[in-house]
Amino acid sequence: MNIPVIVLTAIIVLLILYIYLLKRQFKNINRQLDKRLNKHTRQPVSVEFINRQLNQLVININNCLKAEENLRLTCIRDEKKFKELIANISHDLRTPLTAIKGYLQMLDNGELSCEQQMKLDVAVKYTRELEQLISHFFEYSCLISAEDELKLEKINLTNLMTECLAEAVPSFEEQHLILDFIEPKAIFVLGDKESLLRIIQNLIRNCRQHARDRVEVQLLEENEQAVMSFCNYMEKDSDLDPGRMFERFYTGDKARVSQSGLGLAIVKILAEQMGGGAAAALEEVRLEIRVMLPLFRDEG
Known part of the structure; x- marks a missing residue:
């Protein structure tokens, strides 16, 4: 065998070995990245093979990972x-609000002219709205910072919804709203009773605030879940975006300064904590809010 052939053979062998080592290093890098992703480790990516371009690639990967980690920690701190x-705002506002309510009650007990009484009624109305706003702030702050587990048990959702809607009938009548609810068969869910009450009450409150003419309520079973459906009709010029309805502070109307936009955000948080979810859909002027919850199944 002549020398050129030997040299060429050696070069080919070295190239094959070089390519093999490169592929092995890429495989090792992928394994380290997969470990960081699935096992949530913070170990930087390392490389054993000496290659300038490959070393620079690993350095850039580690810089990106470090920047992403810093951003994540910043987001956690900001949240x-x-x-x-x-929590602090809701606590701080309760004390002056209590004083305001006390003075308004004292004024209401005194002798007032018709004009003064009308102004007092307006002040009382907005004080109640402020109280509701503060209550939502406090409830929301408790939910997002809560560490206690919910007490999940068998709940008759049909009975619970029927009781809440019956209590709300007078307030619907005051606003000239027709409540359409046909009591279904008994549907049992696995949930926390206090959380379910808050969900239903918030949905009722949302309908009272935004409904026009009629409110349609259904309770049914779909896809192995219990579904609470609340439908109401909106104004034709409504600017509502159903895709954003469960965002905190979203009201769908910049003019509605008296509403917090937290009611439906609370509904979604509570539903998800119990293993369910929430969704909204708008067809022309008909808005439907659906809350899905896991059905209770007897193990026997």
Whole structure:
């Protein structure tokens, strides 16, 4: 065998070995990235094979991972500060609100002219709205910072919904709203009773605030889930975006400064904590809000 052939053979062998080592390093890098992704480790990516381009690639990967980790930690800190801010605001506002309500009650007990009484009634109305706003702030701050597990048990959702709707009938009548609810068969869910009450009450409150003419309520079983459906009719010029309805502070109308936009956000959080979810759909002027919950199944 002549020398050129030997040299060429050696070069080919070295190239094959070089390519093999490169592929082995890429495989090792992928394994390390997969480990960081699935096992949530913070170990930087390392490389054993000496290659300038490959080493620079690993350096850039580690820089990106470090930047992403710093961003994640910043978001966590900002979210924690936001939660503390909401809790502090809700607590701080309750004291002056209590004083305002006391003075308004004293005025109401005194002798007032018709004009003064009308102004007092307006003040009382907005004080109640402020109280509701603060209550939502407090409830939301408690939910997003809660660490206690819910007490999940067998709940007769049919009875619970019927009781809540019966209590709400007078307020619907005051607003000239027709409540359409046909009591279904008994549907049992696995949930926390206090959370279910808050969900139903918030859905009823949302309908009272935004409904026009009629409110349609259904309770049914779909896809192995219990579904609470609340339908109401909106104004034709409504700017509502159903895809954003469960975002905190979203009201769908910039002019509605008296509403917090937290009611439906609370509904979704509570439903998800019990293993369910929430969704909204708008067809022309008909808005439907659906809350899905896991059905209770007897193990026997």
